[in-house]
Amino acid sequence: MNERTPPLGDTGGLWQAVLAAAAGRCQCRGTCGKAHDKDGGRCPAGHGGYVRHGTGPVHLLAALANPDALLLPAHRAAALPKRELAAWCPACHDATRRAARQATAPATAPDALF
Template structure:
């Protein structure tokens, strides 16, 4: 008789990532901010209040720790191991994603369109 271990749900994975981060955003400047007043790491905590960006309660996200991996398609992100994930507040996540997109655009090869080669 074999006993199957149930696979972890996305909620379990999220809780694991947030617990490993001690409920605090793990951004250390990938978003474009220095976070200097918080010791170099974003000070936003899950369930805390954010004074900027519309106010309200902070809800942390579990997303790739490497900002370049934020550009992966959702089905690839879903296969990343939990050690490759970090807790992000929405503002830092959006900032890191925008920076990754900008970096990708600046390193993309600029080849002429073959349709217009003469």
């Protein structure tokens, strides 16, 4: 998969439209926990580029822009309009989902043995 070859599931050009709107760059602005200070507050990962030496190329994905919506079930997420999508690098997407999941997890007290 490169800039000219969309993912197999992109039958309607949705992924390409999201990447074009994002100028081929991850749209995370710190919801992943990183400030992205060196790059003006936006993740520097670009589609097909390299984040660090020794890693493979970045393959951006189109996912929900709102971090809370990343926890929606797939059937509800698929029904949302494309204006609610953003381009994410896998690292920012995973970290943002993890943070959203932790924020919604109920606080439980440890069980007392005695």
